[in-house]
Amino acid sequence: MQSLYPPIVNGKAVYDLDSQKYIRVWQGPQHPGVTGNMSLELDICGDQVIKCNTHVGYLHRGFEKLMERRRYINCFPIVCRICVPEPDTNEYLFAAGMEELMGVQIPEKAMWLRALNLELSRLASFLMHLGGQSGAFGMGTVAQWTIAYRDYVLDLFEELTGARIYHMYMTPGGVRGDIPEGWIAHTHKVLDGASKLLDEIKHVMLNNAIFKQRAIGLGVITPEMVDHYGIVGPNARCAGLKRDVRKDNPYLIYDQLDFEVETETAGDAYSRTCIRWRETHQSIDLCRQILAKMPPSGAVHITLPNVLHLKIPAGQTYVRAESTRGEYGYFMVSDGSEFPRKVTVRGPSYSHAMALLEDLLVGVNIADVAGLMVSLHTYPPEIER
Amino acid sequence: MSDIEIKDNPDIKSELQTPPEPGYSEWRKDENTLYNDGLPEEEKDWFCDARPQKARKSVQVIENFLNWARSQSLWILAFGTGCGAIELRPLVTSRYDISRLGMQPRPTPRQANLIMIGGYVSIKTLKRIVRSYEQMQGPKFVVAVCSCAINGGMYWDSYNTVKRIDEYIPVDVYVTGCMPRPEAVLAGFNKLKELIKAGKAEGQNLYIERFDWYKENQKKVIKDWNMPDYNW
């Protein structure tokens, strides 16, 4: 059987596609098992993938070019379009970079509201991911439950910010508005329901024999690989490394909340799913803490000069935050004019989807390609912007 | 109702009345064959080079019944072309359940009737959209969701996204907004059903009618045209 597979010469499989042994199949961009709009070019031998090329760029809009042409305040509508399931991280990072370059401090209440918004968006994104993970292994039921429940979280956003998906809520100098009437009670109800749903998911998905059989030992990430590939976030934590931006470089008010960094040691798809399941619980808990500790009143934003002609002193900085997929960073360069000189977005999927996925997929059964890809929680628009 | 504003496509109506202008025929050998000059020589005989023909309708009574059946079972091509794909997932879940309307996502273009253009269309995606659209069979319908597919939206000055999708494939229903709410998309689907029942959603024949014009527009933006002129 081993002779069927091509010989490995210094790390690369040497084979000839025309010999009728190997097929080249494309997964995506039009493929239900591929996350978002990207494509994998797989060379398979029997049931086994022997080579993978990731093709991105289907969603390239040239954000960094467009931002050079827009004033700072005009950049806000487009930065949140970079990551659809979790746009608030982009808004926060762009606003934080601006404030750091301007050297302004935002009010206390605004910090808490921003952290609350970030955690809620983490919750929504995690719910979507858990659904995708179960759907990638063919269990559509859990996917339907979680993605349907995500809508209730989006309702919270709608009440708070007025928008459902893209809520330009964090503006430079604070947030756009305070909490509306009765929103906190509604939030508590939604959070309780979410934790109930998560327990159901644990019974249906994480304790399922077939799910374990397929996910355990799939796409193992070792601690040595983490730095070599630039792996961040849950994918790095599943290898046993305690790395969380919220703990390492606390931003906003995360140093006043108490939470533990979730880690696993196995490093396979199952442990990644468990970590994300526990981090969903963690987000719910953090939301409750924030709602409890938040100052009841106070200013939610400072008054800036006319933002349309806002000039930002020259300088360069890098701000980072913890998104669901790991460290999310903005590198901003200002030359003292009204337009940003350069804004570079560092999406966590950048290293996960290109370099890491191409190497993890080698030798994987073609039935598990979707499961492995989803378990890395890659998201194409961060790669190409 | 400002964000649930849905209009039928004015262009299609006008284009249906105005005959297609002649010309743009330099890549056509004769009436019924295409050159496929984008393909390398050794691949030319792998692909069919017949020119697509207009599909004939049957008797009006039967056609009305068939249109009703088509409108009752619309199969969406599961192709998330942009941000709009994020709303396709809530659409199949419990709150807005499009399977009530007899719709279901299909993973292969051969079996889909409806392609939903979700948001901005970059050049690389436009190529795949054209392929998928031409591989779809029968009366096929296009719903353009989000402003970016209609007039470029907030990427009006981007160098990599097309500004209006209806120059490359015929669009039946537009749903404006960024993002349009799922209710808006549902309303768009219902509008499409009305159009189908009324027999107005003839995008397939329009595409064949103005085939040269659409091809010209596509080849203008897709610089590396390495696929057959019509993907059978």
Add this chain to the structure above:
Amino acid sequence: MNLAYKIFWAFISLGVVTVWGLTLNGIVHKIFARVQGRLGPPVWQPFLDIIKNNSIRTAISHGVMFYLGPVFRIAGGIGTYMFIPVLFGSVYFSNFSMSGDVLLVMYFIFFGQLGMALGAGEGGHPYSAIAVSRGLAQMTAFEVPFALSVISLALQYKTLSITEIVAAQQGSFLNWTLFTNPLAVIAAMIAMLGMNMYNPFSLVIAPQEIPIGPPTEYQASFLGLLATNRGIFGGAKLVLFMNLYFGGATNLVELIVKTFWIYMLSVFVGAAYPRFRTEDSIRFFLKYPTALGIISVLLFSL
């Protein structure tokens, strides 16, 4: 009753079972939707889909075998059905059942899928090829426990005719094979899970892995034919299992009730499980169900 009448009534019952099988499909979609918290499509959705698929204006073919694939499939379905007595003791609904028709039926169950495999292979899509290899491997695997249980039935009732097997189960429900030969029934029901191709045995049309398997290239009226065959073949399988293991049916109501509950087994399993890998599925079929089948065969051969 002469042959013309027989053929006439056979096609009448074929129509009945087709309608019932398609309605069952609709009910199944509805149940899945309710498990997922949705309202779900209307029960008559499969009929609408068939009308729509046949009303598609254009169709792409890939050659003669591509045409013949669905034809073989539906021929296998009809052939499977034609030799199963639908209602016990009814002159009209007893099709062409004869002595030894169990073997014929088992052959026809294979026949349709083999023809489909040939047609899908000519479709030329790599996913079709992968799915065909998966499907044939899995089919071979679940045929083993099914064949074993049928053999043990043949040993138990000393006959190969479905009608006589049904006749032997009449009287009280304690005479059903379900109670007289439970091991064989369990093995066969597990095999039926694989036959119905819901989770965890939905390897062949795995949308997230190889969308969507053999029918990837099939469109328009080909797809309509395949959908019709889902009704016929599903109905025929259910009637066969009802006859072999659940005492058959003496009237249509009993038929509907029994087949519904037999089908629900695979639905309940399918709503709650992810999908097997191919090798896992084969390993599963060759482990416990096969052992049960062998034990039941030994019990009745000694």
Add this chain to the structure above:
Amino acid sequence: METLYKELKQYFDVDEFSVQKASLAFLRVPKSQLVSLLTHMKDIRGYTHLVMVTCVDYLEQDSFLLTYLLHNYSTHCDLGIQVSISRQNPVMDGIHHLWEQGRVYQRELFEMFGIDFPGSPDVHEPMILEGWQGPPPMRRDFDTKAYSEATYSHRPRDHREPEEYMKQQLYPED
């Protein structure tokens, strides 16, 4: 960070050291010493995580400013190592042997800025822009507005004033 800078100064001729905040500093290094400095930081100083590689186009100074941002997980500090290369002949040494995702950044930089990295795996293959003809789009002198107006046909604008139009559509009485 200052101590680190002083220690580095003994081995490399680094300059233009600037501290942005407690956990972030930038310094400039000549093009020839970049890879050795990165190797030094990765292997000895514990800056094992390559956060990002980006480029700023300074058209007026006729130079590209490449920024290699490193992160140290033990001290949680970032160091931005910047190198300025000429705009006329943009060639840079690759770092794909140090970090696996370096080749992806280099592919993107070649595509977006036209900076060549000899020896980097499939750096010349199109990654994001398929069939792109024209200058590298992220360069400062590439005008995306003019390009899009020249290439794509924009939908003619609706010249009705939005405010008036909405008023007469929604509130015709007043």
